[in-house]
């Protein structure tokens with residue numbers, strides 16, 4: 207209750223100024239896939255920071271992607287894991303709060319958001335997790351709450367005149383539910399308070415956990431996406447049909463669409479996009495990254511070639527760490543999106 211009261215206070219403070227902003231889901235400019243700024247523009251700035259999200263918006267992303275976990279006092283904050291050892295300086299600031307937990311059947315050692323209040327986490331700063339990306343901004347940016355992100359979304363939408371979406375993933379939802387910190391209901395409550403829980407709203411909800419995706423479908427009519435790591439029961443024709451009964455789309459690993467062998471050679475595309483579309487599902491693969499450590503060698507160092515291949519295969523959107531490169535490819539390089 208206290209949590210919802212606090213949320214309401216924040217919302218009540220900012221909503222009047224934002225009332226004029228239209229909220230309509232971005233539609234891809236007819237020919238190109240939606241560009242989803244994965245953890246912001248995380249190829250350039252530490253992931254899941256307001257600065258990273260703002261850069262993604264500046265680069266033209268249709269959506270910014272936020273992964274959410276909970277604090278001890280029930281706030282929803284943006285982190286890819288509830289263990290924040292690799293993406294913040296928490297070890298230096300709270301050396302005595304290191305602990306070990308079993309999460310999803312695995313023993314994990316670190317510092318966990320659910321052990322910290324929002325006030326405590328506000329003293330922590332983000333750091334870059336990928337060693338070969340810039341470390342210049344380490345220690346400068348705070349961990350945002352979902353309310354901070356929604357403020358950014360609305361503010362930038364008003365400033366730019368564009369519709370900007372937020373694509374929201376709940377992380378470890380079963381674990382958080384098991385410790386009495388469910389994620390889905392508070393998230394939908396916040397979206398309702400922001401008048402974003404309505405048809406055409408620029409929001410997607412996503413999870414790797416099918417139960418969580420089903421829960422969203424019971425709580426809201428906002429479009430929801432089932433994330434998938436590999437082919438399996440969900441990707442048979444019958445499985446896709448079942449997914450379509452509770453989800454708007456799938457978010458497959460991109461190798462489920464274009465397989466890549468151990469030598470980095472991209473192989474013959476699968477028929478997943480065609481079959482998912484036949485089942486009525488959107489397809490939003492992840493994650494497009496330009497560095498040689500991530501980009502399959504057979505694209506010859508050209509991220510544009512990868513973007514164009516996936517656009518040609520008909521994906522409806524894609525998650526990218528570098529929204530600028532995706533939009534450049536779609537605008538300049540890919541014959542099917544120009």
Ligand code: G3P
Nearest residue numbers: 273375412433457492525
């Ligand atoms: O949510 C799409 C993509 O972000 C899934 O992978 O691990 O980066 O959250 P992950």
Ligand code: CA
Nearest residue numbers: 271272273375
């Ligand atoms: Ca994610």
